[in-house]
Amino acid sequence: MKTKLFSTLFLSILSVSAFAATITGSRVGANEKSSGFFVEAFSAKGRVLFKSLKFDQNGKFTLDFPTNEALVYWIDNFPVYVLPNQNLDIILPARQSATFVIGGSADQTAAKPTMLTEANIKINGKSEIDNLLINKIQLASADLIKEKKAALSIKEIDQQYADEAKLISKSKNPGLVSTANFYNEMHYMEVKLQYLRSHQPTNVDENFFNIIDKISLNNPAVNSLKAIGLRSLVTGYYTFWRLKEGADIKDDDLIDNGSVGKMEFLLKNVNNERLINEQLSQNIIYHLSISGWDAHLDKIMVAAIEKTTDASAKKNLIELREKYSKVSKNAIAPDFSISDVTGKLVNLSDFKGKVVAIDVWATWCIPCMHSLPYFLKLRDKYKDNPNVVFVSISTDNSKSKDKWLSFLKSKDMNGVELHAGDEKSSAFEKAYNITGIPRYILIDREGKIIEDHAPQASEPEFEKLIETALKSK
Structure with a gap:
């Protein structure tokens, strides 16, 4: 029985360690005091590896990751294609701090965050065609956009795509070839989108958009992308597809x-x-x-x-x-109880039978500051109308309450001014799903929500909604 148990344990250990990619490496000029970096890897399951690595006194690091599948490892944001049981020794480019002048005085300087001195990595003792192929494709498209910008030409875009396809063909690894082709096609599409943002789409022929027919969002290579790359791919693909169908690049749907x-x-x-x-x-x-x-x-x-x-x-x-x-158009508006400038609690139910226009804002919110004067102008316009009330609700936290009070005084705001930023009143933000400001809410005379995300007060539609609600019985 013991022999059988030992054999089972041995096989279990062996099965775990049989597939383990080992990545060692160093950074030029690094030591144990240097800032570390993150390593990530993704598969169909999502992120399967997320680890922070530090350098030893010699500027070296080691990573062992058990896996039975080839993965793209994002090492300090460099994509490296790694096979199971593969050992790689990587050299990361140096990072350096820079200084910049504060206030125009040469002796007043501060350190910038460390920046890479170059945009490439190297592998010791072996060909880089396979492991760094995806990294090369990514850098090539980024460099082309950076160097050419508005002067980017279709000929240059096509040439880069052909050059990378030729390089990919040198690999003998079918899995890598498939993944690398996906990256090349994806970046080819991205560079073409960059071209369209600088040129009129009418300048291109129908073949310009054919690359999208080669890209599939169901390609397994999609799973190797980081979350930000995944989002960029979906946005780029959808935009390119809509443009092919004749959409305008400035359409709200694409932005x-x-x-x-x-x-x-x-x-x-x-x-x-x-x-x-x-x-x-x-x-x-x-x-x-x-x-x-x-x-x-x-x-x-x-x-x-x-x-x-x-x-x-x-x-x-x-x-x-x-x-x-629960908090949407035509739903009953949740009641709330929020303190005013004197500390008195004001309830939504206090305004029963009136149209209620609510501006949710904060003193630190720049867009709020832009729209607030329009809200106050409307409040002044309707001040003699007993059927409508304009309510200003600040989300400034309790520590900023004095700042809020000072702001009200400076702007001569003496209407219904409420402060929902302390613990006692924060239930309002939760009840109305306040995730961003400025936020405008309109409630009719029956206590039903007209719009829970109403247009900003600076837009004519805001007043039109109020007028419509006032005319309704």
Whole structure:
């Protein structure tokens, strides 16, 4: 029995250690006092490796990671293709601190964050064609955009793509070739998008957009991207696809990070679990924070919940749907109780039978400062109308309460001024899902929400909504 148990344990240990990539390395000029760096790796499961590495007294580091699949390791943001059981010795480029002048005086200087002295890494004792191939592709596209900028030409873009494809063909590793081709096509599309942002799309022929036919968001290589790369890919792909269909590059749908069109596109065309679990969820969350819940978005959320496979992401979407749908158009506005400048509690129910226009703001919020004068102008315009009340609710924290009071005095603000930034009143922010400011909320005379994410007071539509509500019985 003991022999059998020992054999089982031995095989278990062997199975764990049989596949372990070992990465050693150093940084030029580094020692134990040098700042460390992060290493990340991703697969279909999401991020499978996230580790902070430090240098020893000789500026060296070691990483052992057990895996039975080839992965792209993001080592200090450099993508390195590593096979199971592969040993690599990497040399990272040096980082250096710089100084900059403060206030125009040469003797007043401060240190900038450390910056890479070059944008490449090296591998000791072996060919770099395979392991650093993806890094080379990434750098080539970044350099082309940086050097050429608005002078970028289609000929140069096509030539770079051909050069990288030729380099990829030298590799004998089928898995790497497939992954590297994906990166080359992805960056080819990104550089073309950069071109379109500097030139009129009418200057290109129909073949310009053909690269999108080679890229699939369901390609397994998608899973090797970092989260920021994943987001960039989805945005770039959706934008390029819409432009091919004839959209204007300035369309709001292409600029909006929470684009409904993008969410519908993902639901219809993507089966990659990581994209659905991460990016679709993030798009929904962003949309909720900016525009709130509506019936159209609800249909998207229901479909997203059904398609999401990650239990945590699914649970979050379910909770968000319930939370935001309760505070949306035509729903009964949650009552609140918030202190005014004298400390007296003011309730929403105090304004029963009136249209309530709410401005949620803070003294530190620059966009709030831009829109606040328009809100105050409207408040002054309707001051003699007993059927509407304008309520200013500050989210300045308790430590900034004196600053808020001083601001009110300086602007001669003596209407309904409430302070929701202390613990006693923070329930308001939770109840109304306040995730960003300025935020405008309109409530009708029956206590129902007209708009939970109303247009800013600086926009004509804001007053139009108030007028419509006043005319309603």
